[in-house]
Amino acid sequence: MSLKVFKESNEAIAALAEVFVADAKKAIAKNDRFSVALSGGSSPKKLYELLASKYKNELDWKKVYFFFGDERYVAHTHPDSNYLMAKTAMLDSLQIADNQVYKVDTALDPASAALEYQRCICAFFNDKPVFDLVLLGLGDDAHTASIFPGTDLVWIEEELVKEVYLKDKEVYRISFSATLINDAAHIAFLTFGANKADAIKAVLEGERDVAQYPAQLIKPRNGELDWFVDEAAVGKLSR
């Protein structure tokens, strides 16, 4: 695991964009395609915008396949949709074709949507899903993807994608399980801001308690794990 600390969030974002492009070039040279699972929420928007502007002509974007590490159970046109955020911030301006974007089918019921997404992922990877890159964020409650504290998703080992009901918000989300994430070749967290300092401390330095701090589940089996953070987010670490 490597913790890459930057003074400002924009520097962390710029460094992760470089890594995204380097991973993509490596995977395309080796396998003629690059598979990436995008994170959602608020943190990655600027990363996607930067990729779509600075790196527009640096990559063969036709060979990049986009998935979603988690998705809100809403229509693709809904403002909460992770797909809509990625489309607006990046996919449209890069002219990514629809067959390169694997969306969660939120027209199905939540359990069927999760099962169908798992089926699509398994088909893409010939039954052995290993993403080249999984992007993750960290909630201030230490959730990652949509593996939230106190939910069944924390304990799931067999399933690769699962629906999760968030009682306090009264919504469903569809999420990769830690099993699927941990099989990736490279996992990268992007986290910034003082509001993440307690969560980062608990995840990186706290007692193991995955029910309360689900991001502790993220430990790649064979791949690499990097954290891209700003000074504010690591302000409570004992360094």
Ligand SMILES: O=C1O[C@H](COP(=O)(O)O)[C@@H](O)[C@H](O)[C@H]1O
């Ligand atoms: O990995 C992820 O983390 C976030 C936390 O997001 P943020 O909005 O605090 O940056 C999560 O909710 C998101 O959907 C996910 O992909």
